Amino acid sequence: MRIICTFAAKIKESLKKRHRFFPTHRLMEAFLNMIYCISKQMEVAGSHQLSLSYESKCSRLHGHNWVITVFLASTQLNADGMVVDFKRIKEAVHGYLDHGNFNDLLPFNPTAENIAEWVVRQFPECYKAIVKESDGNVAQAYDDHFPIEPEYLL
Numbered sequence: 001m002r003i004i005c006t007f008a009a010k011i012k013e014s015l016k017k018r019h020r021f022f023p024t025h026r027l028m029e030a031f032l033n034m035i036y037c038i039s040k041q042m043e044v045a046g047s048h049q050l051s052l053s054y055e056s057k058c059s060r061l062h063g064h065n066w067v068i069t070v071f072l073a074s075t076q077l078n079a080d081g082m083v084v085d086f087k088r089i090k091e092a093v094h095g096y097l098d099h100g101n102f103n104d105l106l107p108f109n110p111t112a113e114n115i116a117e118w119v120v121r122q123f124p125e126c127y128k129a130i131v132k133e134s135d136g137n138v139a140q141a142y143d144d145h146f147p148i149e150p151e152y153l154l
Helices: 002-018 024-032 086-097 112-120
Strands: 036-048 062-074 126-134 137-142
Touching: 036 086, 062 086, 062 112, 112 126, 112 137
Parallel strands: none
Antiparallel strands: 036 062, 062 126, 126 137
C-alpha cells in the first residue's frame, strides 16, 4: 500500500507542476477515475467453409492461421487487479476455436466479420475484436454501445 501511496503522491506532484490552476482534490479525482485497457493477440489454426450467394473457392472447406486480437476495457479492476485475466481470454477464444472446424463450432456462417462479432460478445468488457484471416484480409467488429468513449480506448 505504501508503494501505491508514494506513486499517487508523485503523480499528484507532477500534475500540480503541470496544472497549477487545478485544485488538489480535482487532481486526485482525475487520478482515481482510471480507464484500464488491455489487448490479447493469439494465433488460431482453423478451417471453415463459407455459404455464399455467389461462386467462390471459399465455399469449399479450407483453413487459415487466423490472428485474432481482442480489446477489453473497464473503469474498475477485478479483485485480482485485472480487467480480465489474459489466460481466460485465451481459453475462451483460442481454447474453443483452435484446430477446429468453425462451421461445427459456431452457429453462423463463419466469415471473418461474424467471427469478430462473436469474439466481442464473449466478454462484457470487450469492445473490439480484429480477425486477420490472412495477409491483407482483416475484419473488425466494434461494440458501439460500449460505455467508455472510444478516444480513451486502445
